[in-house]
Amino acid sequence: MAPPASPEHAADLQVFAAEITPHRSLGRRGALILVAGFGIVSAAVSLPFVLMGAWPVVGFFGLDVALLWLALRASFAQARACERIALTYVELTIAKITHRGERREWRMNPLWTRIESETDDEFGMTRLAVRERRMAVDVAQALSPPERAEFADAFGAALATAKAGPRRAVD
Numbered sequence: 432m433a434p435p436a437s438p439e440h441a442a443d444l445q446v447f448a449a450e451i452t453p454h455r456s457l458g459r460r461g462a463l464i465l466v467a468g469f470g471i472v473s474a475a476v477s478l479p480f481v482l483m484g485a486w487p488v489v490g491f492f493g494l495d496v497a498l499l500w501l502a503l504r505a506s507f508a509q510a511r512a513c514e515r516i517a518l519t520y521v522e523l524t525i526a527k528i529t530h531r532g533e534r535r536e537w538r539m540n541p542l543w544t545r546i547e548s549e550t551d552d553e554f555g556m557t558r559l560a561v562r563e564r565r566m567a568v569d570v571a572q573a574l575s576p577p578e579r580a581e582f583a584d585a586f587g588a589a590l591a592t593a594k595a596g597p598r599r600a601v602d
Contacts, residue, residue, distance in 0.1 A: 447518040447589030
């Protein structure tokens with residue numbers, strides 16, 4: 432059994448922590464295979480044009496391959512963005528880090544914090560925000576509506592635990 436939490440160490444006790452990153456279904460190896468396969472198919476399709484003397488068509492096929500590579504590269508760069516949420520008994524910290532590494536951070540008192548959500552009958556939970564007095568911060572934007580609802584349930588339970596405060600073990 433863990434020793435009881437003393438009030439002076441309550442700030443150190445983490446009640447909830449989450450890092451939310453955008454989902455990417457294609458990994459780097461899969462992207463490389465896709466671009467290489469697309470390049471091979473483009474080369475095979477452009478070969479008859481070269482044999483007919485329409486060699487500039489090869490450049491356009493090459494441009495397609497290059498644009499696909501650039502689009503996948505931009506997608507992987509966007510995947511570096513994340514949200515970090517940490518909740519202790521005395522503080523809620525929400526940090527949003529962009530794909531460029533720019534960081535915005537909000538600090539809130541859990542006792543004054545509540546969760547707000549918007550739900551659509553057809554799509555599910557479309558918005559989740561954390562509000563403290565006049566300040567509201569949207570969270571879990573990278574999650575799908577069902578994942579957002581699941582996150583809201585877990586975070587709501589953790590927020591209720593933080594509001595109740597650390598419990599001492601009864602001897």
